[in-house]
Amino acid sequence: MWALAALVGTLLIVFVLAVGPWILTRHPQKGLTSEQALKARNDVRATLVQALAGLAVAGGLAVTYRTFRHNQAEQDRNYELRQAEQVNALYTKAVEQLGHEEAPVRLGALYSLVHLAQASPHQRQTVVDVLCAYLRMPYAPPGSASPITSARDPAQELQVRLTAQRLLAKHLYVPEDVSGEDAQKLSPTLDETFWPGISLDLTRATLFDFSLHRASICSASFVEATFIGLAMFDGVTFTSNVLFTEAKFPNNAWFRNATFADVWFIDTTFNRTASFRKTTFIRGAMFGGATFSSDPLCDGAQVMHLDDPDLNKGGKDARRVWPDGWAVRADADDPTRGTLVAEE
Incomplete structure (x- = not known):
């Protein structure tokens, strides 16, 4: 590359100093004295030198800009690497502190983890997995x-x-004027707490x-959980299982007023009041074995999608099993939708 650049540079110099002025002043030559012809060649030579100098400056600026961009990209990579190292260090320290014997240290670890997650959406x-594991x-x-000792x-x-429960609920609470379904279409930002x-x-x-009041969540497992x-x-939205x-x-x-895409209450035990008033069941809803x-x-x-045979077929493979004493009444205006009503 250097040899090619040297060759191109030599050819350009030869063209500017000799070939260019000769070619550009060959015609017309009539009526020009030798001094006038020399002046014309010098004028052409000066113009070509200026043009070549302009090209050199432009080339230098291009090289400088390219070098700047390369250095900037390298600095950005180094900065991101340092940021990742700091995030990993903070995360590791906070997780270790969750195992500390003193409650204030564990509380501080929870807030540190949530602060880290707010600043790093990909984390x-x-x-959330760490808080759930806790x-x-x-x-x-x-x-x-309980026989459990600690x-x-x-x-x-x-x-x-x-505190761990409240922190989870805070960051799953749907923003004002946004539905639970639309909330899952939002892009994560550093400013929005959802x-x-x-x-x-x-x-x-x-x-x-x-409490997950007015929360929006993709999926969740509360299998064998005790509340x-x-x-x-109230008002929670689950967009998946x-x-x-x-x-x-x-x-x-x-x-x-909850909204469930697919929900399983199989063998769930309700020892007090269980309210599903104005709840929306979009697809599957299984209450088989649930006790009230x-x-x-x-x-x-x-109830949605009453026209879907895969959801509404009977037997052991039924995707919809309602609490005893309740059945679906199809809407008169829209047979694909229905309402749970108490059986007589």
Whole structure:
């Protein structure tokens, strides 16, 4: 490349100093004195030199800009690498602190993880997974007869768990004037506290006064979870599968105005009031084996896709099994939709 550049440069110099002026002043030559002809060649030579100098400057600027961009890209890569290293260091430290014996340290770790996730959208599902894993750890509430033993103070540990629940709920709460379905179409940003695209795994977790009021979540598992105190799912939207199989609700459970894509309440136990008023079941809804201490409240619950034979066929493969005493009445204006009504 250097040899080629030297050759091109030599040819350009020869053209500017000799060949160019000769070619451009050959015609017309009549009536020109030798001094006038020499002046014409010099004028042409000066013009070509200026043009060549302009090209050289332009080439230099192009090389300088290319070098600048290369250096800038290298700096950006180094900055991103340092940022990734800092994020990993903060994440590792916070996760380690979740195992600390002192409750204030564990609380600080929770806030550090959530702050990290807010600043790094690609880390949000990972942080949510860590918080869910913490809530899945065995725990005996204060005053319970559970055989689970721990060196941690149960009352302080309860505060840590309640904080983890609140932090999850805060970042799953749907922004104002946005539906639960549309919320999942939002792009994650550093300013918006809502985190789209999140899934929860709270299998076998013990949850206290658990609330996902007006939350929007992709999918979730509450298999064999125990909800102590009020379980609040009012206005929640699940855009994919959610499992409550063998979950236990010792106290009231509110699912009013909730929206489920596919939901399983198989063998779920409701020991108090369970309200599904104005809930929307888009696809599957399985209540097989669910037990209710009192009649569930399903007034105004909406059922979609009544024309889908895969969802509404009977037998052991049925995708829709309603609580005892409730059936679907198709809408007069739209036979693909229906409403749950109490059987006479």
